[in-house]
Amino acid sequence: MKKLMVHIDERHDPGILLEKTAYLARQFNSKVELFSCCYNRSIAQGLMFDREQQGHAEHAYMRQQEAQLEKLASPLLNAGIEISWDLCWDRHTAEAVVRKVLRYQPDLLLQAVAPHHTGLGRFLFAPVDWQVARKSPAPVLFVKEQPWGDLLRMAACIDPLHETDQSGALDRKLLDMATELAQQGFAELDIVHCFNTLPHEAIFDEHMVLDYRNLQDNVQLHHRQALIKLLAPYQRQVDDPEVHLLHGETDQMLASFAAEQHSDILIMGAVARSVLDRVLLGSTMERVVDRVNCDVLLIKHPDFQCPVSES
Structure with a gap:
């Protein structure tokens, strides 16, 4: 991990985010870039300014935000971490963050995660963190308030039978990254595969009801064999x-x-879905992020195509 990028969002306290950034930067001797997307609706609407005054107000606001980034960077700089900062003026925060990812090419993007809408609202009004996670080609670490210990406990959550990844490319990428992190000596790694079978009450065929236990055993055996094959290399x-x-x-x-x-960290594969799929089926990744107290590292499929252009 040569380069880390940190999205500084003024709606979140950056304290724990920067603590974890410093931890990773020390472990990997990484360069760090802080990034903030500035936008002030009152200034942007320009109701109180003419065009020239509005431009001056925007620049003044950005200088103020830049001073805040410099202040946040100071403790890391004093700790010997190579750090820089950047910002832009854009009303579309998530796309601005992803464009910065495309320019900076970080090995990891650290993003604070916020409480989310429930029900239909979570899909129609996706918060910035969800949008960044869905669009960023770089791995995204959702950072929560739970502190890390000196020795991290990581869990790689794999799914060798995922219907959209029959080649296993996403699981291999996930395991490769998890193994690389664990081999640095500051983390222990668990490997987790979770599967489910049809509930008994959902089976109406009388022959299947009579043989329900055998059906469950066969499903478990199928998942076990797929896991054995994936782990062999x-x-x-x-x-x-x-x-x-x-x-x-x-x-x-x-x-x-x-x-x-x-x-401390769950490592998961993020599978692209349409809005309709997320409404009808939900998103396992998003439900997990909302349920757990630990951080979640999201990794994209090697064939992922970023929907945002750099320009």
């Missing part, structure tokens, strides 16, 4: 103590697992 066995095969609803099981294992 990583010299890990499905029965290793750090490998966990969980049965149940993914968001519920991962939240319970993270709490029981005192996980």
Whole structure:
């Protein structure tokens, strides 16, 4: 991780975000870039200014924000971390952040995560953090208020039977990154696969009802065999103590697992979906982020196409 980018959003206290940034920068000897998207609706509407005065007001506001970034960067700079900062004026914060990602090409984007809408509102009025996570080609670390220990507990959440990733490219990318992080010596790694079967009450065929236990066993065996195949190149066995095969609803099981294992970071693959899919089916990733107290690292499929252009 040679370059880290941190989105500084004035709506969030940046304290814990910068603490974790400094931790990673020290571990990897990374260069850090702070980025803020400035926009003030009162100035932008220009109701109190002529065009020239409005321009002066925008520049004054940006200078004020730049001074704040310099102040935030000072402790990291004093700690010997190479750090710079940048900002822009744009009403579309998420797209501005992604354009900065495209220019800066960070290995990781750190993003504070906010409480989200419930119900239909979460899909129609997606907050900035969701929009950034969906559009950023760089891995995104959703940072929460839970502090890290000196030795991180990470959990790579894989799905070897995911219907949109039959080649396994996303899981391999996820495991490669998780293994690289763990090999640095400051983290322990769990590997988790969660699966579910049809509930008994959803089965109406009498033959399937009579053979329900056998059906469940076959499903578990299928997932176990897929997990064995995926882990083979990583010299890990499905029965290793750090490998966990969980049965149940993914968001519920991962939240319970993270709490029981005192996980600091869950590492998940982010699968692109249409708005309609998210409304009808929901998003496992988004439900997990909302449920857990720990941070969540989101990794995109190698074939991901960024919907935002650099210009």
